[in-house]
Amino acid sequence: MSSTELNALVTQVRRDILRMVHKVNSGHPGGSLGCTEFLVALYSKVMNHKTEFDMNGRNEDLFFLSNGHISPVIYSVLARSGYFPVEELNTFRLLDSRLQGHPTTHEGLPGIRIASGSLGQGMSVAIGAAHSKKLNKDQSIVYSLHGDGELQEGQNWEAILYAAAKKVDNLIATIDLNGKQIDGPTDDVLYMGDLKAKFEAFDWSVIEIDAGNDIEAILEGMTAAKEASGKGKPVCVLLKTMMGNGVDFMMHTHAWHGKAPNDEQLAIALGQNPETLGDY
């Protein structure tokens, strides 16, 4: 897939996110938009994955979303990657839908391998899946994504300590560094200091992607991350993103963490992201 095609997919995924949360007047557009380029790059270029879903995911790369509240972006990317019909995005957060508010295996949605939403649990799960791959002599990589605010949950630090100690080097955990959480900037809510230094102190390889909303920069960074894997250390990618990216009034604020646009705001936001691959 070319850069032009990837960027077209990014624009379409943004439209999907905005229309999903608008329809049900709930959900989390800010972080979803901030991670759109990353997840499009991951599923389109970075991961070696099958589109026919099998829970055990043998001999393919796996992805675990730990910050489950950005479900709109993973649903859109999974649907646009062929895991389920894009029309199903229309059921997001509705009764009897497989697209629950936060992702779950419970309704059998292809592409989802763990429930997430209660924060801080995904890295442990990803480590377990990485262990399973090694036991199965499967050379594939396990990817995970975590919010930066999510690192305030202590279980992450149990997992970070463990993964390095046990040399879980088939794991690439990405931290979405958007600097924002529900109550405000992460630096104000609970200052976490230098995360690069912290991960390095825990003996992880750290790759920084400063332009975390630029497809080329993401691909370059994830190539470096893959190269760093398999060398005795887990790999952390610090991905600097802009919450609400692609919609001007949703950027530079934490206000759109968990708020849906109204009709007028939706029209403006969609105007900034013209249809590319066809709306669902």
Add this chain to the structure above:
Amino acid sequence: MKTYTYTDKKDTRSGFGAGLTELGRNNPNVVALCADLVGSLKMNQFIDENPERFFQIGIAEANMMGIAAGLTIGGKIPFTGTFANFSTGRVYDQIRQSIAYSGKNVKICASHAGLTLGEDGATHQILEDIGLMKMLPGMVVINPCDYNQTKAATIAIADYIGPVYLRFGRPSVPVFTPENQVFEIGKAIQLTEGTDVTIVATGHLVWEALEASKVLEAKDISAEVINIHTIKPLDKTAILKSVAKTGCVVTAEEHNYHGGLGESVARVLALNTPAPQEFVATDDTFGESGTPTQLMKKYGIDSATIVQKVQKVIARK
């Protein structure tokens, strides 16, 4: 009345260790995890024989539950081992989201449950774990009564697909169930036949119930003792069949009456054939330091209390 004797006393946690060792030899998908308690959980032989299939997590139970959930992806059958307190209350949300709601095939194996942990005291003596676990949709809850049954249960749960909570204990207790028995999840075992009262017991209280039934027989009271090793799913048929005959029931468990086996039995009776019931359980309290025998007496979860409650429930018929 059929009487039960024993020649040996063993801890149920050693039954777990023996079962895990056997699984290690026969089922290549079984893996084990522990949070710094391999000696207490009797996991050493499994570890010696299968070092690549054991994961020492360190003192980090939340991480252990998540790693166990992840290990199922790829087909492994993880058995986690730590004390019951750290297997449940400490990691409730990790079990709820990453294991139960996610439908993962994790076996949560919990030693040192209840008061009989003894001298360590209330910080470690969880009396709420059955309640916590049985409330989780889809969670199977098993509390075997002796070494042989714990070994059999450990082996059986590997063949069941889905999350299981397996609860066992620290002290040596009489071994009275047959060796190499087949363990059927959810199938109660009637130990004695009786006509005056049904005693439904689980875990360490099953032996206490058998002891009580001997005392009761001497008082001309005929007790039917049922070993309920599986609290969820509960064998309603066995309970209703017995109570239809005896007309009353005493439940006995090493757990708070809130959330325990007794409440599950009461629901079955209330929905079908209401009958007088008495509860042998701890009375909404924490434990304390002491020997297992002292604690069982003080907190009213021994054979003497079962005898008293039987007399009381018969008087209410």
